[in-house]
Each structure stands twice: as C-alpha cells, then as structure tokens.
Amino acid sequence: MVDLAAPRSPGPRHWYVVSRVEFKDIVAYWQKKEDESGLAVDWSEAHERCWRCAYKARLEKCHIIPDSLGGTATPDNFVLLCGRCHREAPNHANPRYMWVWLRATCLPFNDMYWTNRGQEEFETMFGRTPLDWADALDLDAGALQAEFNTLLRTEFSRAVIHFGEGRMNPSTIACVLAEVELQLAAQHDVAITNSEAGYAGARFIRKMLGQTDTP
Numbered sequence: 001m002v003d004l005a006a007p008r009s010p011g012p013r014h015w016y017v018v019s020r021v022e023f024k025d026i027v028a029y030w031q032k033k034e035d036e037s038g039l040a041v042d043w044s045e046a047h048e049r050c051w052r053c054a055y056k057a058r059l060e061k062c063h064i065i066p067d068s069l070g071g072t073a074t075p076d077n078f079v080l081l082c083g084r085c086h087r088e089a090p091n092h093a094n095p096r097y098m099w100v101w102l103r104a105t106c107l108p109f110n111d112m113y114w115t116n117r118g119q120e121e122f123e124t125m126f127g128r129t130p131l132d133w134a135d136a137l138d139l140d141a142g143a144l145q146a147e148f149n150t151l152l153r154t155e156f157s158r159a160v161i162h163f164g165e166g167r168m169n170p171s172t173i174a175c176v177l178a179e180v181e182l183q184l185a186a187q188h189d190v191a192i193t194n195s196e197a198g199y200a201g202a203r204f205i206r207k208m209l210g211q212t213d214t215p
C-alpha cells in the first residue's frame with residue numbers, strides 16, 4: 001500500500017517565504033473575489049480571525065499555491081490562517097482546493113471549531129458521540145449541562161496544552177470528554193461501554209488492504 005503522506009524526495013516541498021504583503025491587502029483582494037457565505041469569518045473580521053477555525057489568533061499568511069510550485073507572494077495567493085490551520089491547509093498546485101477546503105472544514109460559529117474537532121476525535125476513538133446515552137435519562141438539559149461543566153473544570157486540570165501550541169489539541173479534548181462522561185455516567189448509575197478498537201480510523205486502511213470490514 002502507498003504511504004500517501006511519505007516525504008517526497010527530491011520533489012518540491014512547501015517552504016514559508018517572508019513577504020511584505022500586508023493583511024489588509026489580502027483581505028481587500030479576497031473581499032471582492034469570494035463571497036463570505038459558507039466561510040468561517042465575515043470580511044470585516046478577516047484581518048484578526050483565522051479564515052478556517054474563526055478563532056482570534058496570531059495569523060499567518062498562507063500560500064494558496066505553494067511558492068515552490070510557482071505560487072507568488074501577492075495578495076491573490078494568500079489566505080490568513082492561524083498556525084494550527086496553516087499546518088493543515090492544502091499545499092497543492094490547484095488554487096481552488098484552498099477555497100473548497102476552507103468552506104468544507106470550517107464551522108460558521110466563532111470559537112467552536114476546536115471543541116468540535118475534539119468531539120470528532122472522541123467519535124473516532126470510541127465509535128460513538130459523547131453523551132449519546134444521556135437522552136434516555138429524561139433529565140433536565142440545563143441541570144445536566146451544569147453537572148457537565150462542573151466536572152469539566154476538574155478534568156481540565158488533568159490535561160495540558162502542548163508546549164508551543166496555543167490551545168488544547170483535539171485528542172486531548174477527546175480524553176477530557178471521555179473522563180467527564182465516565183463520571184457523569186457514574187453519578188447517574190449508567191454503565192457505558194466504549195469501543196476502543198479504533199474501528200473508524202482503521203476502516204479506510206483496512207479497505208485499502210482488501211481486508212474484511214468488520215467492527
């Protein structure tokens with residue numbers, strides 16, 4: 001099977017090149033070209049919020065076409081992303097993919113993106129959504145939320161933000177959710193079972209290897 005993420009050598013890689021283009025030039029250019037519908041940010045905030053995760057963060061100029069593939073250091077070839085989103089952005093010669101990716105992977109709510117990524121990581125790790133058992137409890141949603149938030153504050157003290165990262169990463173958020181959920185379930189005498197077989201994440205690999213797709 002082909003390792004799709006293998007280093008390409010001696011092929012081109014994407015290097016960060018310092019450019020003098022200012023954020024306001026990039027925003028002004030794209031404001032005229034791209035409709036903000038389906039994007040994470042309004043153009044009025046695009047100079048201070050990441051165009052993908054919509055968090056207020058120190059923004060970086062991200063090449064649309066990598067400079068090593070002929071992309072220029074001009075406003076038409078940049079979008080503004082936080083460091084974490086920059087590292088996940090496509091490095092491809094076809095510039096349209098950047099906009100497909102931005103629209104497909106963003107959330108149209110401020111400050112929710114990384115929480116949502118943590119929830120997705122939970123689903124991959126445990127094969128179900130967090131608190132999927134809670135509906136059957138017939139509890140007041142507000143009371144459950146309050147219990148959840150109390151436990152969350154304690155559980156956050158058992159996790160850290162990795163050095164150099166500004167925020168907790170999705171897998172750590174998933175672990176925090178798992179711990180909170182276990183305690184919440186115990187408080188309500190609910191037995192929860194987690195599939196820890198890594199089924200969801202391994203499904204694609206198994207398919208590529210031609211193995212039977214069994215949970």
Ligand SMILES: [Zn+2]
Nearest residue numbers: 050053082085
């Ligand atoms: Zn971001």
